[in-house]
Amino acid sequence: MKTKTRFALVGTGHRGSTMWGRDLVERWGEHVELIAVCDLNALRAERSSAHMGVSVPIYTDFDELLRVERPDLVIVCTRDNTHDDLIVKAMEAGANVISEKPMTTTAEKIKRILDAEKRTGKRLDVSFNYRFAPTAAKIKELLNSGVIGDVTSVDFHWYLNTSHGADYFRRWHAFAENSGSLFVHKATHHFDLLNWYLDSDPQTVSAFADLKHYGRKGPFRGTRCRTCPHKHQCDYFFDISKEPLLESLYEAPSEVDGYVRDACVFREEIDIPDTMVTAIHYKNGVDVSYSLNTYMPIEGHHIAFNGHKGRIELRQYEKQPWTEPPADEIVLMKNFGDVERIWVPHSSGGHYGGDDRLRNMLLKPGLNDELRQRAGARAGAMSVLCGIAALQSSRTGVPVSIAEVWGDDNGLNLLDGRP
Ligand SMILES: NC(=O)c1ccc[n+]([C@@H]2O[C@H](COP(=O)([O-])OP(=O)(O)OC[C@H]3O[C@@H](n4cnc5c(N)ncnc54)[C@H](O)[C@@H]3O)[C@@H](O)[C@H]2O)c1
Structure with a gap:
């Protein structure tokens, strides 16, 4: 009997919930099985699970997920400068990894990842769709x-x-x-x-x-669009309430971690x-x-x-x-x-069909890779x-x-x- 790759998803923001979440559950289920999700923000992970239509264990502690669930594959969809820690831990726990791009953000972090790959013999794929x-x-x-x-x-x-x-x-x-x-x-x-x-x-x-x-080059600024006094004159006003998935993943969960999806594009500190x-x-x-x-x-x-x-x-x-x-x-x-x-x-x-072809290459066994994609x-x-x-x-x-x-x-x- 064919065995499915048991995978865990870490980072349940928009990218994780869609490209590597709901899509995989609905369309790549013959090859992979989602066994657990992890996010520092448990409410976002709950909302994400509802969007994916799954009821799998939710972790806020990635070490615990690795210890308890022992996934074959970890898919990393967190903020860029956190990828290295998660990739290294996953490989050390015996999992292969797919990381969202960019793989990481500094030369030191690159070295940690390359060293872990060499040490553990596990494989990292980067999602260059x-x-x-x-x-x-x-x-x-x-x-x-x-x-x-x-x-x-x-x-x-x-x-x-x-x-x-x-x-x-x-x-x-x-x-x-x-x-x-x-x-x-x-x-x-x-x-x-x-x-x-x-x-x-x-x-x-x-x-x-x-x-x-x-940033500081803007004509005026607020904190975020939803509460902004300039919303009627700003070309960049973004109404998150008109985007049901973004509203669900980010609005109430922002009360947990302060991460608002519509922060001002003209913030001084950018x-x-x-x-x-x-x-x-x-x-x-x-x-x-x-x-x-x-x-x-x-x-x-x-x-x-x-x-x-x-x-x-x-x-x-x-x-x-x-x-x-x-x-x-x-x-x-x-x-x-x-x-x-x-x-x-x-x-x-997505990406003119690149997203589907990438997922086929990474998740379906036996495809040949003539163009070294x-x-x-x-x-x-x-x-x-x-x-x-x-x-x-x-x-x-x-x-x-x-x-x-x-x-x-x-x-x-x-x-x-x-x-
Ligand atoms: N290939 C593409 O075309 C493409 C498109 C969009 C996003 N991405 C990539 O996907 C990744 C995620 O993007 P997004 O827009 O969903 O980001 P996001 O910030 O909206 O979501 C990331 C999630 O990760 C969680 N998180 C952060 N650090 C964590 C940690 N240490 N442990 C557990 N959870 C943690 C956050 O709480 C958040 O819920 C980014 O690296 C981005 O570059 C790639």
Whole structure:
């Protein structure tokens, strides 16, 4: 008889309750069984269990969960700077781990995770769902085919709109201590895509970044939207009561831990940049120009790979106010030849179908991974190191090498031979 993987979910916020909670219970139940949940906030965990339609033991003490339940797999969906502790403890208790991105937020925390993985022989997967989007997979195939020759440079620009972008400034992400800044929290996806597309590691990073729109740059401020005296004049007013799941997971539970889901995007104390520009030099010689803007009328990205024989270009849009394109157009241009337009339909589900494909790869046995989309601790580490280097460079005004961020003590050898 086929045995199911017994998994525990730690972190029952929105991501845990949906992507790794209710969805797995409803659609991956043939392969996995949720046996327990853990959150520091028991009320949020109760609300989350109700949303998932399960009645499993709820823990506020993760050590106790590991001791009593002995899960095969732990899925970590907590605040970014708490991932390392939970990953290490889970592996030490004999479980494999899936961690939400970013894997963690500092070089020291990366080392703890890599060391635990090596020591325990357990495996960590990092949820880089963008690699699994059909358009990303098609671009990877084109690059692998050599159709534009060796890639020499990449233009990569990511845009977050006034809804999604602002959301990071409403929550704990707005403080570098929690999220490593959006260079780590958000750009970990983008740096990982680059590392995977280029099949190389970043070497040196140079960045400029500033807070130009949110935080202390705002015209006025309150504490949170629900009680704000400026709600009728603020473009960023967010009415959580219109979002039943958010209201349920965050409103009453905020009385337990003080975590409100609609904190003011203009809080004085916000300390992360909202406008980021970066140049990255890769080990294989490729140079990348990358930017991240967080208050745009568009949501999506532009990317172009420039090679000796041609160029691959994509403008991918999501949630546009004026149109919802059902497909992406990849434009393949040969330097001395034709232009080919390749249409890749969007798939249903989050991240253009990437979320479902990622979960299939991690949870269904026996799928092959021709494009090496499955990302482990090494990939998690490299993308975070790139983000840390970018933040450091933007603060100091000088280029920062990945080796420097990592520290000279044992080189980068902890990263050798890992997926
Ligand atoms: N891959 C993606 O596209 C994607 C999308 C959204 C979120 N995420 C990631 O998912 C994670 C969770 O995001 P969210 O928006 O649900 O966050 P959230 O803060 O709303 O929820 C996190 C939950 O973890 C709990 N928690 C914090 N520290 C804990 C600890 N030490 N032990 C137990 N519980 C703890 C909190 O009480 C909270 O309920 C983040 O790392 C985020 O980056 C990834």
